[in-house]
Amino acid sequence: MENTKTKFHPTALRLCTAAMCLAAGILLPQLFHLAGGSVSGQMLLPMHLPVFLCGLLCGWPWGGIVGLVLPLISSAITGMPVMYPNGFSMMGELCVYGVVCGVLYCKVFSAKKGLFSIYFSMIPAMLAGRAVSGLIKWLLLMGSENPFTANAFLASSFFTAWPGIVLQLILIPTVMIALQKAGATGRLQENS
Numbered sequence: 001m002e003n004t005k006t007k008f009h010p011t012a013l014r015l016c017t018a019a020m021c022l023a024a025g026i027l028l029p030q031l032f033h034l035a036g037g038s039v040s041g042q043m044l045l046p047m048h049l050p051v052f053l054c055g056l057l058c059g060w061p062w063g064g065i066v067g068l069v070l071p072l073i074s075s076a077i078t079g080m081p082v083m084y085p086n087g088f089s090m091m092g093e094l095c096v097y098g099v100v101c102g103v104l105y106c107k108v109f110s111a112k113k114g115l116f117s118i119y120f121s122m123i124p125a126m127l128a129g130r131a132v133s134g135l136i137k138w139l140l141l142m143g144s145e146n147p148f149t150a151n152a153f154l155a156s157s158f159f160t161a162w163p164g165i166v167l168q169l170i171l172i173p174t175v176m177i178a179l180q181k182a183g184a185t186g187r188l189q190e191n192s
Contacts (some may be wrong), residue, residue: 002069004166014057014058014059014062015062017054017058017062018054018058018062018063018065018066021050021051021053021054021057021058021066021072022050022054022066022070024049024050025047025049025050025051025066025070026070026073026074026077026078028046028047028049028050029041029047029074029078029080030078031046031146032044032046033080042156042160042161043160043161043163043164044164044167045161045164045165045167045168046164046165047070047071047074047090047094048094048097048164049115049167049168049171049172050064050066050070050166050174051067051070051094051098051170052097052101052122052125053097053176054066054067054098054102054174055067055097055098055099055100055101055102055105055113055121055125056101056105056106056118056121056122056172056176057176057179057185058067058102059102059106060098060099060100060101060102060103060106060107061102062098062102063097063098063099063101064095064096064098064099064102065095065098066094066098067091067093067094067095067096067097067099068091068094068095068098069091070091071083071087071088071090071091071094071096072087072091075087077152079183084140085137085140085141085148085178086137087138088136088140089132089133089134089136089137089140090133092129092133092135092136093129093130093132093133093136094129095132095192096125096128096132097125097128097129100121100124100125100128100129101121101122101125102121104117104120104121104124104125105117105118105121107123107183108164109121113180113185114177114182115173115177118172118173118176118177119169119173120137121126122168122169122172122173126165126168130157130158132158134153134157136139136149137153138153
């Protein structure tokens with residue numbers, strides 16, 4: 001019998017990886033909520049993890065699409081997040097995470113794939129995504145009885161979410177470095 005290796009086109013690999021990230025983005029929050037209750041999702045931000053991975057692994061178009069549709073699909077399947085206003089703001093936030101992270105990692109830092117490029121792709125994405133989330137919430141709640149204030153923005157985006165931010169800054173680089181050492185990222189990032 002002849003020993004042959006099956007080679008997949010990079011686009012097919014990115015599609016499969018993006019689909020796995022989408023599935024993980026639906027499943028992880030459910031697991032976190034089972035383990036720690038509803039507050040654990042707001043604090044640990046489990047839906048954010050697969051979007052960052054998708055942007056880093058597959059590039060900005062895939063990361064952006066997964067980030068955009070993930071809250072919508074999760075809300076339709078599980079009822080979380082509630083779409084108004086949180087789900088809509090998360091759609092913008094996660095889309096920006098996937099796009100900014102993917103552009104910086106695959107285009108700007110494409111020559112050097114290490115911790116530096118991962119962190120300098122994630123941190124601007126985190127800040128930009130949170131800014132977009134705050135802007136969307138502010139626009140949606142502008143005429144309501146409870147408008148979205150700067151204090152509410154800081155509380156939800158940074159003070160409540162700091163454990164999730166720390167988790168992202170530890171877990172995502174660890175996973176990316178492990179995947180790079182295993183040689184699992186090369187074909188995904190061809191022509192991305």
